[in-house]
Amino acid sequence: MSVETLYHALGLTAAASPALLLAVFGLTMLFSRPLSEKAMERCTETAVLTGLASSIGILVLMLMTGERQVPVELGNWVAIPQEHFHFHLKLVFDRLSVPFVVLTFLLVGTTGAFANRYLHRETGYRRFFLLYAMFLMGMVVASLAGTIETLFLGWELVGLSSALLVAYFHDRPSPVLNGQRVWSVYRVADAAFLIAAVALHHVSGEGDFAGLMGTGAWPEGQAGLTSGQALFVGLLLLVAAAGKSALIPFSGWLPRAMEGPTPSSAIFYGALSVHLGTFLLLRVSAILELSFWLSAIVVLLGLATAVYGSLAARVQSDIKSGLAFSSLTQVGIITAEIGLGFRYLALVHMIGHACLRTLQLLRAPSLIRDYHNLENAIGEHLQPRPGLWERWLSPAIQRKLYRLAFERGGFDAVLQQYMVRPFLAFFQLCDRLERRWTDFLAGTTSRESDRIPTAPVAEGPE
């Protein structure tokens, strides 16, 4: 067996094992043949271990052969020659994707083992693991993506599963509302991503990263775009990354995403999901080099997010929000590192941060016990030590800063006021126009849905 075939087989296995897991969970549920908790546990274990083993296998092979970029072709799934369009699935193993996919398997696998006991006897156990499989598949596909459409496929799966897991407790209103909130921010990011992908196709005729970045394995590739094109496409990709990684001004969804079960919060918002945006920037980092302005904007956005995140983290009084904003701080710094061109640093930073935050979030329910133990060890009550802000700044400015942090920068309100409201107003106007028109044509009220009461009906005690 040649090395090529081995690469191909291992690469396929790495991507196929989560896909198979998703198919097994999805199909058994679809045909009302639910698996037992034990069986699901075993399936998850097998899939993760297989995936992990084959990606490590590839890593070893790459180290042995000195190969720096291993593409695995999955062919064109859609091709429209006259439009010069093809939907091309391709995986690529390189210095960026291999560490990231190993990290994914490791963290998702560990969290799976955790969740398996944590969610024991839970009515939504199967739903959770279905979404878990979807997330794993999305992460693996996104990290290994060799073309922009492959990346988008993974990106979407991650987004969908994350939003559904935020709304996991769908019998209460607030998880559902917050799940929708996350979802709508993700849609904005997705839209930006799609436009960027189309633009890339338009410019280069294909979405293949290799074509885009010219020759050379990550991170040495050279993009074949002009500076202006790079700025345009890069900005769109930056919007996509900002939405996914909760950078300014999209940060508001991050604490809201803490509605799901603790393990999903840990893996998604602490560790992997939130890094997907920065991963995208790393993946297309060749574009960043082409435009000074683009790099500058990335650095500024990253730094602004980091400062904002660290401020907000200081005032949170609950552990999950505190950790969410601390994550955000680091994600901001990672973004800035990417903008500055420190790619390996960013990668190491990302991996370390993901591991640390997962551990912290999984341990979050222990907070009271941990504090108690610390108090006993130190021998006094743990009191927050005033930070730099508190020592150097005048009380009025302190209060302003505190308020800014307390209000989470007011970004949610800004988005609500200046994006959501105009958007809704416009579509409500369209709706009114359409209704007037159809009523006129029908000669009567034309909307059957109007008759269904939308507001909840007053209920007595019984």
Place this chain on the structure above:
Amino acid sequence: MKHGIDHVRTEGCADGDEADADLAESSAGTEACRLNELEHHIAHAAHLLPSQGPISVFVHHNTLHPFEDLPFHAAVEQGLEIYGCQPYLAEDQYRAELARGRIRHDHLEQVLLEDLGERADDLIGFMGTRYHLWLAMLEHPLRFGTDAETRWLVAETDALKRFLAATPDVLRNRAVSRTRNLVLHRPESSAADADPQLTETIRQLLKQFVGDPGHRWSDSTWEAFTLQLLWQVCRHVVHSVPGQPRQVTLPIRHTRLLLLATGIDVETPVSELLVRCSAAFLDQGFAGWTLPGRERGFFHAFTALYRDSRPVAGWLRELPRELRRIEQAGLTPLESINESLRLLGVDRDEEENYLTRALLALRGWAGMLWQMETNAEWAVHPAPPGSLVEYLAVRLILERLALQYFARVLLPAGGDLTGLRSRLRSEIGHAPAATVEQRAFVLFQLAQLRGWAPAELQAQTLDERSRLVAEIEAFSSLHRRRIYHQAYERCYAHQALDAIAIHVARQPVPQQHRKTFQLVTCIDDREESFRRHVEEVDAACETYGAAGFYAVAMYYQGAGDAHFRPLCPAVVKPGHYVREEAAWSLEVSSRQRAETRRTIGTASHRWHLQSRTLWGGILTALFGSLASVPLITRILFPRLTARLTRLFDSLIQPPPVTELRLLRDGDPPGPENGGLGYTVDEMADCVQRVLEDIGLTHDFARLVILLGHGSGSLNNPHESAYNCGACSGGRGGPNARAFAEMANSPKVRLKLFERGLVLPESTFFVGGYHNTCDDDVTYFDLSRVPLSHRQEFETARDTIDEARGRNAVERCRRFESAPLELRPGEALEHVQARSEDLSQARPEYNHATNTLCLVGRRSRTRGLFLDRRAFLTDYDPTADDADHSVLARVLAAAVPVCAGISLEYYFSTVDVAGYGCGSKLPHNVVSLLGVMEGAAGDLRTGLSQQMVEIHEAMRILFVIETTPQAMQQVMDGNPVVGRLIANEWVQLAVLDPESSRLHVYRQGAFVPWRQETKDLPTTASSLDWCRGRRGHLGFASIVGASAPTEPARVTASREKSRPATAMGAHHVG
């Protein structure tokens, strides 16, 4: 809600604004009076808020404590009205219990008869008595669905083709044959002639059926035809009786009305802001940056924060101006509430209700503010007095602004809110009354089950019809659930009391034999099985149950603890301070270790904080990959990790030999050196109190072991709830240790001798600690065990070790993730693994399934299998005085404590989302005070779904060994106990110490118990009885010899029962 008709005079205040408008002088007085009144309303409302304090000091208490003045059933209905929480289990759950025999039909009959009283035998037309009609509604699985569900059932199921499965064949055949006669012999049928409507219905129906009814119709066609006809007739009957309009109470608050009328949710944005403010205000040291100005109160801090802000959110735009206006006007929070109420147009007679509802809107947070303000002087940051009022003032200001903003299209110019509610009320669509189909479907099902033929029904006069329909509709779902619930409880009470009666009769008279040792544990239900197993392993030992603080009410500081914490029931304020110190000879090493702990602790605290900051975060994240090691080992190899951390801990924890500072000379008690400990007199009081309570005043064994208890688990914010309730959520080991030391002291014994209590010189007391989560038992001060007693101690320890293993087996059967066929050693390993597992949401089941409390001599019930469901309090009625003073003081503690636990479990089970704290999976620890769901939810009190999932919601049944007269006397003497029993918050039975006859307390009187069964299964051992079974187990007498059924005695367990003495801090970070 009445709408401003006239004002009610309250508290002797002068009335109204207009009356006093001309008297400027008196208006100041009136104003003060009004504010007083408001303050009074708020204080009153505050008592309705959850009274759970900080989660680190979790004390079980009756969730509906404020309603204890009411009878139980009235109180749960109040709870439904005020909190919107379920009073009983869902009807479907009770029906399922009926189907599987957990609720018995004869009990249903009894309870219904008692409930109806004289009204039971009223005749409802030809249908029989009310009793029969209602019983039919209870006994059969009727569907009381919504309109849509009914229509679906009629259209899509064979509800109109087949009789209900529960219909007796006789009745079905009769109904079908009557219909057949009616149709085939129509001309002769006088009934049909008399009723043209029926004839017409039959004619219409016949058109829908194919073929000639005379010859071709099969039985099933006839059945379908009968049912169709019956259905039509039921609809006619119901149609002729107008339905009762649904009683809908509209909410009183504007925000709720706005939501109902328009779907605009004002509550959520207001709540989110208030939650953040309350969390920051109450924070006990989590946030790195505390709310500026919080020491000056909630209102001030809020004003200072927002008075010069420029909010982006539309609804908050007016906030700064409003706050400045209030500040300039110099309004106090109370005055601001007064003003807000006026601006909102709230009348005086509804003020109290309005304020109550406003507080209940975020009842977890409001309750915590109140607790921190009134009941937490020991906390790091108690809230200043008046916090709840200030919170309410802010809340009303925010609500006003939000309403003004969101309801602006509905408001008159100028945004006047006073008329908003009447406007909204008029816009709320009324809930549709139950439709004819919905109402008819119940009648239709009943008609099948009771065998009413269509013609019979149709023949009723209008009067009779309305009587019937009204009667059916009068038996509301709430009422049905109440009956079911009582039958559900009665079934268990019957099993329990019958079992006790039979077992007591079987019990041989205890013989005087040499006792190997005596074991005293807490009364806790988790110790029931432990004691039982100890007794089974060694038939010659005796066990006792006493409240687990062993009368040593103290502030305690362990050698590795930073602070004193109370170890006594929450209602007791300890008067003494006790500290554990390293043995003098080890002082140097102890100091070094403390230094090491401090260094490591400081470092890990730094790491903890820094990882959340900007620069520290970079550093920690760059080395964050190292975190993958603990991450993976902790989750994938929890036992190995636990072992390693224990090993590490043993190097830095206080040295293993410690002693208590227990003896005080003359100084007043206090936390400083001279004030630590008890005087000899006080020690003698403690020892005497416990020994008298449990009736251990003579026949001492040579060895008496006392075990305090607690529970240790990981990743569990509710950890304190699993600890000893008698130690306010602390671990009771130090209490047992202190007690043993006191009882061993010759000076104390001398004192006791003077008081007439003789402790033989040969008796030695040993204190210990039982961890109910991993079933580990540690003993204290073993080096002091005299040589003469060591052999005995070792034997006793072997017995206890064997019992630990068996106890673990019995516990494991309730854990679904534990295999059923575990051997004792394996079971111990399983429960140890649970306690060390980060991902374990059920380290143990705590008090779940509790349902009994036995107060009396253990010899009466020893050997009765109680399935870990009973609190066991020892009390010797034969040694009590004529005033029953021992019983009175035993019950003064046992009744409120056990009732509190039982009722908290009851309410969290019947409505886990409302009274309980929901699933623990999304819980988020906030302000180091409690848990909430998500990042801005209400603070959740009560028990989680994972804690109550195997619980059966029942009021606890006390079985007390005394006479009815004595019991009555105790109830009369103690209003708290008397109220709980008289209002039926707990069930009560007494067991006569002499005659062994049982009396139950029902509706204010003791009535003799009517035993239903004469047999009680026997089994060789507890393990035989529970082998291979998961669910609740019935009672049984254990008659086997004491020989262990498993030949292999536990060996693996020895290593765990190390003679550790230090109850120090656990591993850090």
